[in-house]
Amino acid sequence: MTAPFNYKDTLARAEQIRWRVEDLIGGEKKLDFSKPFLPESLAQTGQLNFLSARERVLLNQIRGHGYLYMFGVFEECILPFVMDHARGSIEKGDDYETRAMLQFASEEAKHIHLFKRFREEFEAGFATHCDVIGPAEEIGAKILSYDGLSVCLVTLGIEWMTQLHYTESVRDDADLDPLFKSLLKHHWMEEMQHAQLDTLMTDELSELRDEDARLAAVRGYIEIGSFVDGGLAQQAQFDLEALIRACGRSFNLEERTEILKAQHQALRWTFLGSGLTHPQTRAALMRVSPAGAEEMAEIAPAFC
Numbered sequence: 001m002t003a004p005f006n007y008k009d010t011l012a013r014a015e016q017i018r019w020r021v022e023d024l025i026g027g028e029k030k031l032d033f034s035k036p037f038l039p040e041s042l043a044q045t046g047q048l049n050f051l052s053a054r055e056r057v058l059l060n061q062i063r064g065h066g067y068l069y070m071f072g073v074f075e076e077c078i079l080p081f082v083m084d085h086a087r088g089s090i091e092k093g094d095d096y097e098t099r100a101m102l103q104f105a106s107e108e109a110k111h112i113h114l115f116k117r118f119r120e121e122f123e124a125g126f127a128t129h130c131d132v133i134g135p136a137e138e139i140g141a142k143i144l145s146y147d148g149l150s151v152c153l154v155t156l157g158i159e160w161m162t163q164l165h166y167t168e169s170v171r172d173d174a175d176l177d178p179l180f181k182s183l184l185k186h187h188w189m190e191e192m193q194h195a196q197l198d199t200l201m202t203d204e205l206s207e208l209r210d211e212d213a214r215l216a217a218v219r220g221y222i223e224i225g226s227f228v229d230g231g232l233a234q235q236a237q238f239d240l241e242a243l244i245r246a247c248g249r250s251f252n253l254e255e256r257t258e259i260l261k262a263q264h265q266a267l268r269w270t271f272l273g274s275g276l277t278h279p280q281t282r283a284a285l286m287r288v289s290p291a292g293a294e295e296m297a298e299i300a301p302a303f304c
Contacts, residue, residue, distance in 0.1 A: 005196045011100040014193040019186050020028045025117045030239050033125055037064030037180040039169035043265035058246045062130055062239050065122050069132045072115035077140045079108045081151055096255040099167055104197050107190045131238040133231040149205040150220030157275030159195035162188045164274045220293025225272050232267040236260050273303030
């Protein structure tokens with residue numbers, strides 16, 4: 001199992017990227033609540049024709065708040081996992097790996113701060129309270145309770161999905177709030193290196209396991225996805241309730257059902273499908289366990 005990159009080169013690329021949370025948010029840099037935050041491919045509000053244009057923007061922004069929260073949760077899972085791996089690299093005596101992993105951890109801590117700051121800015125400017133699933137600590141504890149290779153695969157899918165979110169949906173969308181676009185751009189700039197480091201970790205952890213254990217790890221990835229999906233169904237309900245409060249009007253049963261169905265599927269694509277169907281994630285799954293990759297391929301359409 002050989003990835004087309006290494007710790008030394010990935011570290012060198014990471015050290016060329018320099019931005020601070022304060023460069024992206026705070027002071028005069030504020031969210032524009034007249035604009036959508038997420039591209040239609042992620043928000044998927046356009047099909048809800050019974051919503052007015054303003055109501056679709058409000059739902060889009062509510063989904064943007066959920067995006068900030070969920071990625072904050074994911075980052076808080078990734079940080080301790082990376083720190084554990086960094087300790088192992090110190091024992092191996094690989095200086096480039098140790099430096100790359102510590103850089104990885106530092107950037108993940110910065111991303112946690114970044115998403116918190118954007119949520120604070122959202123809550124200061126959006127007139128309606130938006131509930132979220134959790135507590136975040138319980139979600140993280142559940143994910144981290146799985147085998148390290150399963151967690152590594154989940155992390156890899158999360159990192160590659162940020163590429164898809166920015167390059168295929170956000171980068172060329174001129175209608176989005178520029179500040180939210182900047183968040184997604186700068187997040188991906190560092191996640192690009194993290195995805196490569198996580199690929200190296202995935203291959204290393206896989207080599208320590210036999211075929212049955214590797215298949216079990218992929219199935220663990222699937223179980224984590226199912227756990228997250230249950231939370232996303234609840235988040236869709238929370239988002240609907242926030243929309244009702246923000247709009248100041250109720251919806252009939254048929255409309256509520258349509259909103260919930262569309263938004264649950266949109267959340268599935270945003271946080272599950274866009275990662276597990278990414279070509280790089282699929283390639284990693286094939287290296288870990290071809291049988292597991294086949295099982296994942298059968299399940300993936302449900303999240304797309």
